[in-house]
Amino acid sequence: MTKETLYSLIKDRPLYLDGATGSNLQKAGMPTGVCPELWILKHPEVLISLQEEYVKAGTQILYAPTFSGNRIKLREYGLEDQIKEMNTELVGLSKKAADGKAYVAGDLTMTGESLAPMGSMQLEELIDIYKEQASILLEAGVDLFVVETMMSLAESRAALIAIKEICDLPVIISMTFNEDGRTLYGTDPATAVVVLQSLGADVIGVNCSTGPAEMAEIVSTMKKYANVPILAKPNAGLPKLIDGETVYDMKAEEFASYGPMLVEAGAAILGGCCGTDPEHIRQLVEATISLVPKPANSQYKRILASERKVQEIDVDGPFLVIGERINPTGKKKLQASLREGDMDVVIEMAEQQEEMGADILDVNMGMNGIDEKAMMLKAIEEITLTTNLPLCIDSSHVDVIEAALRHYPGRALINSISLEKVKFEKLLPIAKKYGAMFILLPLSDAGLPKNIEEKKDIIHTIVDRALSLGLRKEDIIVDGLVATVGANKKAAIETLETISYCRDVLGLATVGGLSNISFGLPSRAYVNAAFVTMAIQKGLTMAIANPSSEIMMNIAYASDLLLNKQDADLRYIHRMNQLSDKVVDTGSETVAEATQKNDVFHCVLKGNKKSILNEVKREIEKGKAPGFIINEELIPAINEVGRLFEQQIYFLPQLISSAETMKTAIEYLEPMLESDDSSEKKATIIMATVEGDIHDIGKNLVVLMLKNYGYHVIDLGKDVSKERIIQAAIEEKADIIGLSALMTTTMMRMKDVVELVKEKQLNIKVIIGGAVITQSFADEIGADGYSKDAADAVTLVQRLCSNS
Template structure:
């Protein structure tokens, strides 16, 4: 791949190459650095102190066959460099990293500006805001462009929200191509629970040029992850697997996959749909050379045409198309005719929205529409609060419902996944703003057939407005699969003569424009009695005409029955499998005939259960609930032992089974912490007790502490007294603290193979000082075999850490 200078049309050069052949990336920079680093230092600082060494690594990969090399800037954000006291050198370090790679590339291969995660948890799990993250990544990306990179490679992202921030930050710096790869665990989920389908759905909507996976797993699981991505996406894909698992031999880190063994997976990766193959932890120029040999006679797999549309929540995707069940957009979070919601939103209270979202999801909603529009509501504040509350309660996609671009963007800055923007009109300024927001934040766009003249009467006129909007969005680079049209429903009570125009418009828009259709179906019966029957009739007619997504109340059984029946009759539900699953024979004739009550009416009748509150991660009203339990005669310790601890055990089990993920784990932990805080105030001094004392630390030379911090929260919630020494902690301080505090356990964390050796140092010093304090180890590079080799216990994650800690105290 000969590139004569840095061409302005780099995106075209890059994609042309991918159209016709496989592309070989490089291997691990960190592995090559570790082999020559005697102690843990800032890897990016070596760009300044020994640029010849970094250049030599790049040249080794080029000689092995790499067509893309990555800059030595994985930890080059201000946040990461701050840990080494180098935060004020972000620009100079990243410019240097790109310049070194540029020199080595000599315009014969492409230089990818490497961008890694900040190491901080994003809101609401942590304190890093989306906008701050965007600025952090933009600062690094800008310097990489100035240094001469040809494209960006954002990698090892564990949180889709952080990945979105990195993509926006990179695109703000340049229009160069963007690759973004996430890291998955052995369950094929990211740290925050997103599956491969959701990852590719979200990132492709942000117009990333290549999506993929790196780190976390070996090539065997990487094949499966890529195959899942390819099944739902026509984007170019990249795979960078680890060379197996690391272990220490004679104080050197060794990975268990040889170059030959790892390259045996190359053909499988290509067959799964990979376009760019590189290596992550443990891979060397030898591995890349072996990959190059395997790739010589291979061609990229033909990319299948994807015709369906997608929306995504925090960790799961909703598919919209002829081969999938018709998704329901839940309409109930709208204060227009719900006084309790309007009053709550005026007080910036999002609790009713959370409760309503959960009820609609349980009733079968696939998407939750969120409208905060009512007199006296500060919507720019309320919309983000409502979205956050809804996404705490459910993991499905949301529809951000407002015609004001400012309110829409306020929601987009905090929403997870790929939402639907509901909505824009054909008014030029509004349409232009909404299209820009959709493209920037990766959202689907709902277009209303409404212009300066109002709502057109006939189907033909509505089609004309829809066509104008669709063609404009398409001209701005929007994918037709991300454009939805609502031809609008007018009430039968006032405009009966126009009812069928909406149905005709649905047919015309689908047939002639090739986009998805949406209708606010329940508008048809506004102001009329027996609304459910009229709405259901209109729903059946609309679905028979090809409606893709109705906006209705999913808690109305008749609507759900119409939806499932229409899917059978239109062939979407093959062999009526879903219909039979949803409509058991014993349920026939048992549907509720009375009006479906509002969720707030149900809540007033329910007795709130503290255990369920903790499992749901809902901290609203905890003090009142606990006060009530105490008034009933419950002792504080009984509440802890009979309600809080069992709830946390349920959460832990769900996490291990893969039905709960890190966000749910942390929300439940937060709710439990608040419960403990309330009880502590009520608890007699002599009644307080601890399960045991544990000293936690990230070892010397290691600045990573996300995992350790999560473990600390979980241990505290299970009654342990936790003394957290932080990160980059000297072994002597760890041992001295354990001795002084009479610790029952020492918990150590490491994320780098160079620093995991410090765990052995702590173990040796414990033996030398004859301190019998058990060690519990954790971290991405750790294995149970390594832990056993130094006489320690191993925990895979925070839930296991709690179990192991309890087991240690029992032994």
């Protein structure tokens, strides 16, 4: 199948996928806890019969049952050495069921292990894992690929890169979102679309997550940013407990009735996830087959993205600033820090620039005495945890830029591509491969252009080549090439002419390093300020500048106001109020003030694992007791992290980073607590992911957070039987049992544990959580509490302990 063939199927009507596989196999007798792929191979008639019914119902693309057929998942069952045979046979079963009447998609998903820095998995290792499975599926004869139920944008990128590097078959990427509209890792639907379509995904969508009614809003958000078709594959409502079984009770007729809503929201490809069966698909087809999907957007946005935020770039919109500070040139403190492999100064600069109003952060690690590529990757890793701002990758070396773009879990800006032979020939294809935008620098191997006409010729040459490679003019931002007016009296005039020409004639966005204009002159601030105003009036889109320059930033906001740009009045007033707040003493201590006074607090708040021990040791040297440091400094800090997480200012990466930082401090202080009268014994908690479930990211974070608060936590791991959980609880004299489940097929094992606790008349509280778990489910099975995330789990445990 080609992309064109795929798109032709949705020209006049929706394209239909299949429904659930797992829940239907369980109905057919598949027990929990087994390897689904192996069970299917032992009962092939069940899978073939199910998929044949889907095809009869109207399914045009079947998902081969290779969902967890990667090396890591199969290793859980000791089957990794059978990866080729199993995946090949599973594809064969689906091809037999399709019988030429439907296409077969090779199905991939997350491995269950997190990428660094949140986990130990390295990017290239993960790409190789996906590439291994995808190569087997390709050889087995799949027509296209689907990467589904993805919770991590970074892992989605890895799978997409892997597939694109082995073939040209279409690739569908399908994310799953929590109730707050973000993935487990904090990615929103708009960001997912921007990043994945720029990297080459042919279809992007959402599966699992919710019922069809709730999914419409996610689809609608995706549609606003999508230049590719959107997929919707909802559950049959939300899971409920009926007669002791977890079921999706939305009947086929009701499920199908939401189909027109999903098409209206922007979905062109429809299917079903958990709880759906062939009848759900049949009625969905019947309810929507006469509808014509909305075409993909033909207008392309200028837009960058981090892992958790998009930044639109509008030639008629707000003036934007690319923070230039993370560059070691002329910065001795930063140079010394980088030579030590220390990211503290980089993190500090990222935080300060975001606070001062930067919209994008330029990252340059170019200096002698370090491995620039390794340091660039390390900087990206740390900055991504620190800020949600998208990055501008700045290097003189092609290999450094390529490595950075491959690793960055967003859509970056390249600084820059000129007509210099090496950059021109190598970097443009790299920009295309990784979906990056780039700054066009009008230089050539001959150096600076001699006049404005030569500058225009260089711009046209680079633009034409970029367009021939499949890049678009919306991917290009032209540097006005600001020279100093002290050396060239026409420097400002020529730059302004370049800005006007690019914007008004070529329809291109523009950027400039504005402070260059005043180099060598006295009282440079006045020259810079005048030039900023003139450049913005001519249409300058953004500047590479130091956002701590208050006069430059304020003039930019004021210029937008006077030019009547959308919402410029509100933005100006908001900025002036912020500046006033910094000057006026309110008499109350803000978090920012507290972090300046207390470096232990600040280290936890910012996830600074490298510095936390030095700061704790300083507190000990000052005479503070270990218990005081924990209770009065560390715990308030992690409480603040929890508050920021609750308000969606922080997301999972920051929560984990802060929790790991606190853990480092706690482990250092714990041996000192034995003789410390201020310490108190806290509850003992048994934690486990229930039997049949091998997902443990959420559970591990809960364990980490509870330990940070001083609780005695015994982590039994994943896929743990009820008998082992109860035995450990009795032996450890536990006060609380905490249970986690990610899948609807395993959540009922929680009820088994609750019932065994009651049967043995144990005075132990049971709390539960996980992606599919709700408060109503906790109430139905008789659990003592439910938490929606790790921060909430701490609050729940504190409440239960105070009530006991």
